[in-house]
Amino acid sequence: MPEEANSARVLFVCLGNICRSPTAQGVFESLAKQAGMANVQADSCGTGDWHVGSAPDSRTTDAAAARGYAIAHLRARQLQSHDFDRFDYILAMDKANLHDVQMMSPRGCRSHVGLFMDFARDRSPAEVPDPYYGGNKGFDQVLNLVEAASAGLILTLKARR
């Protein structure tokens, strides 16, 4: 689907859609709203199907809530082939997620498919590490990285207009 002026549809992708990508969706939506970008739409999904229908992990919702982002209402879903027609940007949290997205990408896909962290303007790492099997610190680190990349993505989208 072609991009319309002043609009952007962004899909964030991780493995389970219960930690990183719902955080990215909530943070990006909140920062885009603060930046006055009314025509930006965001969604998130996982490459895997284990958590389809589940709310985000409680460690994720707690860490997000501590910074003022409300994401507990989100429900996990799996990446679908029609997502490539519906989103202008499909942004993966790590290189394994990106590989899985690329494997599903149809020939002639017009969406920008890439790593979310490529939009960060600071010296951030290339990937948002999976926090699922680690401690609480990992969830705070996800927020730090996602905030940096969201701010950069917003600058990119504004510059495009």
Ligand code: 4NP
């Ligand atoms: P996410 O984290 O990809 O950031 O949602 C994970 C969630 C669940 C699992 C792995 C990563 N899991 O193996 O169930």
